Amino acid sequence: MELPNYDLHCHSTASDGSLTPVELVERAIGNGIEVLALTDHDTLSGVAKLQNEKCLGLKLISGTELTAQWNRRVIHVVGLGVDFQSEALITYLDNLAKLRQERSVRIAEQLIKMGLPDLLEDAKGIAGEGIIGRPHFAKAMIAQGVVSTEQQAFKQYLGTGKKGDIKIEWPSLERVIEVISQAGGIAVLAHPTKYKMTFTKLRAVIKSFVEAGGKAIEVSYPGMTPDHHYHLLRIANENNLMLSAGSDFHTPSQGWTDLGKFPPLKSKDNHVLAALL
DSSP states (O other), X not given: OOOOSEEOOBOOTTTTOSSOHXXXXXXXXXXXXXXXXXXXXXXXXXXXXXXXXXXXXOEEEEEEEEEEEETTEEEEEEEESOOTTOHHHHXXXXXXXXXXXXXXXXXXXXXXXXXXXXXXXXXXXXXTTSOOOHHHHHHHHXXXXXXXXXXXXXXXXXXXXXXXXXXXXXXXXXXXXXXXXXXXXXXXXXXXXXXXXXXXXXXXXXXXXXXXXXXXXXXXXXXXXXXXXXXXXXXXXXXXXXXXXXXXXXXXXXXXXXXXXSOOOSOOTTBTHHHHO
């Protein structure tokens, strides 16, 4: 099939993006995108907000990016084409929201122990109606003059291994794929080369992903090398996985990416859009 201009992975203020869902759609239209999947972390609230909006010819695909656990490692799975009114998915996401709220309290408490002010209410205010996470605490730190940049906040307080990096016992990879399937969606393994694994270990992840019912894999996104792209295309073909791609866009301030901006696919066979459109 002739593929339209598309982006199947991006974020709004419903999770950790800086544009509202409506602003995101306006930017996508301005960038010439014809098919857009909004895939906020562990929520469908942004997708729900767009249901009554006029998208000016843009085809909107309901999506979410769910956090999963595989062998004590965090893996992200994008659900594309999910029913945003699915009771199974809504219940699942409500439980995750409670886990995230509990974690935010623990993050604030840990930062206080490190000598920082209580940032919980500030972080909640920054998150607004969105899912609260570490990026919101980073922004609260900047507002209070604790740090100058988000990068500094993560390097000193919130990044992996730091005291403000409070872990959640995320659902298993199998459970995440199950709930996406229950909601009528397609489970897509997100940005596989960003997990800092060898390709041997990544193949083990993909084996588990396929065995659990995963159907697609992202083979193009910002920051990947051409060599990685070819490796992922080969792996997709070996496992009969559909191809997906997206910008993982969060904010216009990240100059290295934008909606619709990712390396062109060297193969368009078995693309996930064929199953979605």
